[in-house]
Amino acid sequence: MTLEQLFDSEMTGEAGPLGLAVSGGSDSLALLFLAQGWATGAGVQLYVATVDHGLREEAAQECAVVAAHCKALGLEHSILDWRWSGEGNLQAHARAGRYQALAGWAHAKGLSAVALGHTRDDVAETFLMRLERGSGVAGLARMKSRWSAHDMSWRRPLLGTARSELRHYLEARGVQWCEDKSNSDTRFGRVKTRAALDVLEGLGISRQTLADTAERLSGARAALDFLCDDIGRKAAKLDGPDVVFNTKDLSAAPEETCQQLLSQVLAWVGQTQYPPRRQATVTALSEAKAATLNGCLLTRTADKLRITRELSAVSDQRVPSHGLWDGRFKFHGEHSKELTLGALGSAGLAACDDWRATGLPRSSLLASPALWRGSDLVAAPFANFGSGWRTEIIAPPAFLRR
Numbered sequence: 581m582t583l584e585q586l587f588d589s590e591m592t593g594e595a596g597p598l599g600l601a602v603s604g605g606s607d608s609l610a611l612l613f614l615a616q617g618w619a620t621g622a623g624v625q626l627y628v629a630t631v632d633h634g635l636r637e638e639a640a641q642e643c644a645v646v647a648a649h650c651k652a653l654g655l656e657h658s659i660l661d662w663r664w665s666g667e668g669n670l671q672a673h674a675r676a677g678r679y680q681a682l683a684g685w686a687h688a689k690g691l692s693a694v695a696l697g698h699t700r701d702d703v704a705e706t707f708l709m710r711l712e713r714g715s716g717v718a719g720l721a722r723m724k725s726r727w728s729a730h731d732m733s734w735r736r737p738l739l740g741t742a743r744s745e746l747r748h749y750l751e752a753r754g755v756q757w758c759e760d761k762s763n764s765d766t767r768f769g770r771v772k773t774r775a776a777l778d779v780l781e782g783l784g785i786s787r788q789t790l791a792d793t794a795e796r797l798s799g800a801r802a803a804l805d806f807l808c809d810d811i812g813r814k815a816a817k818l819d820g821p822d823v824v825f826n827t828k829d830l831s832a833a834p835e836e837t838c839q840q841l842l843s844q845v846l847a848w849v850g851q852t853q854y855p856p857r858r859q860a861t862v863t864a865l866s867e868a869k870a871a872t873l874n875g876c877l878l879t880r881t882a883d884k885l886r887i888t889r890e891l892s893a894v895s896d897q898r899v900p901s902h903g904l905w906d907g908r909f910k911f912h913g914e915h916s917k918e919l920t921l922g923a924l925g926s927a928g929l930a931a932c933d934d935w936r937a938t939g940l941p942r943s944s945l946l947a948s949p950a951l952w953r954g955s956d957l958v959a960a961p962f963a964n965f966g967s968g969w970r971t972e973i974i975a976p977p978a979f980l981r982r
Contacts, residue, residue, distance in 0.1 A: 583741065583749050587614040588621075590725070590737035596624035598735075599686045599694040601678070602650075603630060604642035604758035608697035609649065610746035611738060613753065615695060616653050629658045629685050631678045642758045649755075660685055679853055683730035693733035698723065701743040704787035705773045707794045708780075712773075713857055718840050721801035722794035729853050731904050731974060742787070808840050812979025816841065820940045820962045821909070821948045821973075823849060823980065825885040844977045845887050850874035851907040877943055889947040891923060898922045901951060904974065909949040913959070913969035924950040924960050932963040 581589075600615055602608040612628065619626045630646045632639050643659050650657035662677040686694050703722050710719045725736045738746070750757060777787055815829035823845045830838055842865070843855035855861070856874045864871040864878055865885075871878045875893035879886045894906050901919035904910055911921060928950050929935060935945055940962065950960040951969060959966025 583610075583614060583745065584617055586741065587737055588618050590740075591615075591618050591622070591735070594622075594624065594693065594735065596622075596626070596693075597689070597691050598624055598626055599682070599689065599691040600626060600628045601631070601682055601694060601696050602628050602646050603697075604645045605697075606747045606750060606757040607699050607702075607738065607743060609646075609755060609757050610749055611695060611697040612646075612649060612653075613750070613755065614737075616655070626655050627658070627689050627691060628655050629660050629682060631660045631662055631681050638758070645758055658685060676853065679730060683732045686732050691732075693735050695735040695737055697738055698736045699738050699741055699743050699746065700791045701787055703739060703794050704777060704790040705770055707790045708773050708776060709769060714859065716836055716839060716858060717797055717800045717804055718843065719858070720794060721797040722791070728975065730851075730907060804837065804840055807834075807837050808844070809979045811837055812841050812844075812977065816845070816980060818973065818976065818980050819886070820938065820944055821889065822940070822944050823887045823976075825887075827880070827883055827885050830885065841979075842887075846874045846876055848908070848975075848977055849887050849889055850876045850893070877947075879941070879943070886941070886944070888941070888944045891925065891943070891947040894923045894947055895925065898952075905949045908974050908976075910972045910974060911949070911951055911959070911961075911969055912972060913951075918953055919958060920952050921949055922952055924948050924957075924963060927955075928952075928957045928960060929963060931957045932960055932965040934964040938962065938964055 596619070598615070598619070600608075600612055602612050615626060618624070628646065628650050630643045632643055647657045647659075660681040662681050682694055706723060707720060713719070723736065723739065725739050727734055747757070777790075780790075781787070811829070811833045814826075815833065816823055816825050818824075825841075830841070833841070839858060839861065842861055843858075846861065847853070847855040850856075850873075852874060856864075860873060864873040867878070867880075869880050872890055875890050877888040877890050879888065889906065897906055898920050899905050900915075900917070901911055901913075901921055902915045903921060905921040909921070924932075924945055924947070926946060929942070929945055932945070935942075938945070940948075945960075945963045948960065948962040949971060950963075951958040951966065957965065959969040961969055961971040
């Protein structure tokens with residue numbers, strides 16, 4: 581089967597309009613040309629975006645290369661700017677920033693999904709990196725070819741294809757790709773992993789072998805997800821903006837299932853593509869009463885474990901009243917351009933005389949969504965303030981959907 585046929589098979593059922601994330605490297609350029617061929621036959625409109633992180637001098641040239649290819653193909657191309665604050669892990673923040681920028685662009689364009697150029701090599705690299713971190717079944721399983729995050733659908737149609745195959749494909753078309761110099765910078769974990777993979781090849785442990793193992797573990801992950809859904813429906817519930825676990829039901833679950841349940845909730849409440857590392861979750865759970873992790877606050881009582889959004893993680897978030905706030909909340913009511921959504925905070929809570937009647941902890945309400953007109957509080961449904969507005973919770977884990 582040719583690359584074109586494989587790509588067409590992977591994109592079965594996709595009706596578009598479809599976004600493509602293209603950096604100028606070999607993988608994403610191959611995605612661009614393969615998608616163009618598929619879209620022509622399928623009658624799907626394509627849009628292309630390149631994220632400029634502002635970290636490398638050659639980034640502007642790479643954006644120009646992608647723009648030139650798009651112009652030749654008759655495709656609209658956008659450059660999305662993302663800047664690092666200088667704090668935390670650069671690669672982790674850059675990855676999260678890319679997804680946020682791409683999701684915002686895709687929503688603005690009205691796209692049905694965004695396709696990424698991850699390959700079989702990325703599957704092998706990710707497997708080895710997570711193995712080093714001591715990940716469980718869910719972490720070691722092959723990355724998903726289709727999933728949803730940031731209220732957007734994402735596709736990885738090249739996961740079954742080796743990078744070398746894509747480069748041969750581009751060479752046959754006479755297409756030059758850009759080489760990212762950071763791919764040889766051994767300060768980064770993924771670069772070290774690629775060097776380790778070359779060593780493992782000599783021992784007979786190929787990228788294909790690791791990718792196949794990750795694929796088999798996907799079946800184990802599916803079984804684990806099924807068990808998690810079953811236990812989660814018994815042990816967890818939504819309580820206002822929070823997720824609350826019954827610790828008796830949770831402790832009765834197998835350790836791996838318990839870990840997976842908590843990881844899903846922490847990723848959803850914390851609005852991160854990936855959950856925190858396994859050991860970090862274990863450490864947070866060992867705290868007697870309270871801990872913070874992944875932008876979440878974990879608090880315990882005798883029989884409950886409550887997962888709450890941390891106020892500091894959302895205190896600066898503001899969106900129009902009709903927008904999606906913190907990736908989880910939408911407001912329904914009489915929208916107008918002077919209204920915005922933001923965290924309730926201490927000033928907002930002070931205006932909510934009836935908040936104690938909700939039964940929710942103060943910390944939960946502080947980080948809950950509220951409707952503002954400038955500095956004036958208009959509505960805070962979780963705190964029993966204001967009328968005519970309803971809050972919708974978007975895309976919780978399956979076991980929380982009643």
